[in-house]
Amino acid sequence: MSRNERLLLGAQVGLLGVSAILGVLLSEAADWRPLPLFGLLLLVAVASELFPIESKTGSISCAFLALVLAMTLLGPSPAMAIAVTATVVNALRRRAPVRHALVNLSTYAAFPLFGGALFRWLEGPGLAGSDPSSYIVAVFALFMGLNAINFLLVALDIAIVDHFPIRHSVRAMFLPMLPVEFAVGLVTAGVAYVYNQFGLSTIGFLAVFCLVFQYLFRTAVNSIDRKEQLEGRTRQLAALQVGLLSTVLQTLSLRDKMTARHSAAVARYARQMARALGLSEREQDIVHTAGLLHDIGKFIFPDSILFASTKLSDEEFDIVRKHPEQGARLVRRIDGYGPIADIIHAHHERVDGRGYPRRLAGEDIPVAARIIAIADTYDVMTSRDSYRKPVSSDEAIAELRRVSGSQLDGELVELFITLVGQRSIRFKHADDAEFERELNFESRVRDYAAPRAAVA
Numbered sequence: 378m379s380r381n382e383r384l385l386l387g388a389q390v391g392l393l394g395v396s397a398i399l400g401v402l403l404s405e406a407a408d409w410r411p412l413p414l415f416g417l418l419l420l421v422a423v424a425s426e427l428f429p430i431e432s433k434t435g436s437i438s439c440a441f442l443a444l445v446l447a448m449t450l451l452g453p454s455p456a457m458a459i460a461v462t463a464t465v466v467n468a469l470r471r472r473a474p475v476r477h478a479l480v481n482l483s484t485y486a487a488f489p490l491f492g493g494a495l496f497r498w499l500e501g502p503g504l505a506g507s508d509p510s511s512y513i514v515a516v517f518a519l520f521m522g523l524n525a526i527n528f529l530l531v532a533l534d535i536a537i538v539d540h541f542p543i544r545h546s547v548r549a550m551f552l553p554m555l556p557v558e559f560a561v562g563l564v565t566a567g568v569a570y571v572y573n574q575f576g577l578s579t580i581g582f583l584a585v586f587c588l589v590f591q592y593l594f595r596t597a598v599n600s601i602d603r604k605e606q607l608e609g610r611t612r613q614l615a616a617l618q619v620g621l622l623s624t625v626l627q628t629l630s631l632r633d634k635m636t637a638r639h640s641a642a643v644a645r646y647a648r649q650m651a652r653a654l655g656l657s658e659r660e661q662d663i664v665h666t667a668g669l670l671h672d673i674g675k676f677i678f679p680d681s682i683l684f685a686s687t688k689l690s691d692e693e694f695d696i697v698r699k700h701p702e703q704g705a706r707l708v709r710r711i712d713g714y715g716p717i718a719d720i721i722h723a724h725h726e727r728v729d730g731r732g733y734p735r736r737l738a739g740e741d742i743p744v745a746a747r748i749i750a751i752a753d754t755y756d757v758m759t760s761r762d763s764y765r766k767p768v769s770s771d772e773a774i775a776e777l778r779r780v781s782g783s784q785l786d787g788e789l790v791e792l793f794i795t796l797v798g799q800r801s802i803r804f805k806h807a808d809d810a811e812f813e814r815e816l817n818f819e820s821r822v823r824d825y826a827a828p829r830a831a832v833a
Contacts, residue, residue: 386476389483396486400457403494408452413577415455418443422463427470441527442565444489445520449501449569453493460485484530492523505573513566520562636672639756642804644668646752646793649802651745653792664745667720671749674704674721698733701725720745724753729783747786751777751793754785756804770797
């Protein structure tokens with residue numbers, strides 16, 4: 378234990394001793410009446426500590442509300458007795474270390490005593506009958522002020538023992554809880570005023586309300602926490618899956634650099650077309666990812682097909698026809714990538730229904746697949762391919778127009794040609810940086826890789 382910690386421990390023991398002495402000296406018989414009120418507030422405080430709401434930013438319970446009501450409706454000594462009892466119950470429930478229990482005990486013995494004495498010294502109880510609005514403001518101010526003091530005492534202990542700056546504790550714990558404390562403070566002030574008008578029944582109703590509300594709220598918070606934990610695990614799994622998929626594409630690049638570069642080019646062209654069509658950023662991401670992965674099914678190709686320098690035989694082309702389905706099957710294994718798999722599955726369909734593997738036609742082909750088909754066709758013609766010599770951009774455009782309306786979507790072909798004319802579509806196959814920039818799989822892990830909707 379460091380010197381500062383020993384000093385802090387000594388100060389806490391001293392504070393607890395002084396509070397106990399002052400509690401006895403300030404105690405008056407009238408403070409403990411009516412006894413049923415004391416019993417109800419004690420019940421609320423203790424029961425609240427038995428099942429508090431634990432959140433990332435702190436612990437929420439009705440105990441503090443009960444303590445402030447005890448300060449304002451009873452007096453400093455009963456408030457301290459309730460606080461000490463609830464703190465002991467909380468320490469036993471949590472099996473807190475002695476030092477931590479002592480910190481809470483000294484704090485919760487001191488501030489209720491101080492708050493109750495201050496409220497009495499300011500003649501707060503008399504305001505209930507003479508000036509209701511001032512009374513409500515006084516109780517609310519007492520609640521918020523003591524809440525801040527309580528937090529600062531705890532934050533000071535954390536700063537000394539754990540070397541965690543108080544300003545960081547304020548940002549991490551106090552400020553996020555402030556709206557809740559503000560609302561509870563208003564409720565406390567309102568209940569204190571209503572009690573002075575209607576008596577003990579108000580506190581009885583409050584006790585039932587607080588305990589039921591706290592139980593239900595705790596159940597809801599636990600449910601949210603479990604949901605967040607599940608989503609976190611799902612996100613981690615998706616990151617692993619996408620990372621593996623990235624590795625597969627990188628491996629394809631090592632096996633066949635040309636095909637990997639072709640996929641990156643198609644992805645870039647497809648995104649540019651999707652943007653020109655006015656699709657959302659999310660839809661553009663889906664199209665781009667599908668472009669990157671559209672040929673991933675080529676892993677099934679033997680080297681004799683993948684590196685062929687002549688036109689393929691019918692038997693070899695039958696193998697080629699399987700790559701959209703095989704690629705879609707691989708990508709569909711990733712949670713949330715179903716829409717992308719659908720696009721991959723359909724990127725070799727033709728608008729006249731003579732494509733493969735399912736002979737879809739026209740609007741039955743996802744628009745993203747029709748976009749990728751155009752980008753795929755153009756890049757195959759203009760870049761070095763396994764069995765075709767590259768042609769000029771003008772020759773490729775002429776070929777696109779020739780098959781427009783039969784193989785490719787006519788309107789999308791014209792859009793693509795416009796973008797080529799505007800030089801909006803460019804990709805340098807020989808530039809490694811271009812490939813890496815299009816790959817960028819890290820950005821695809823966001824939202825745990827789950828597209829919200831398919832691009833129809």
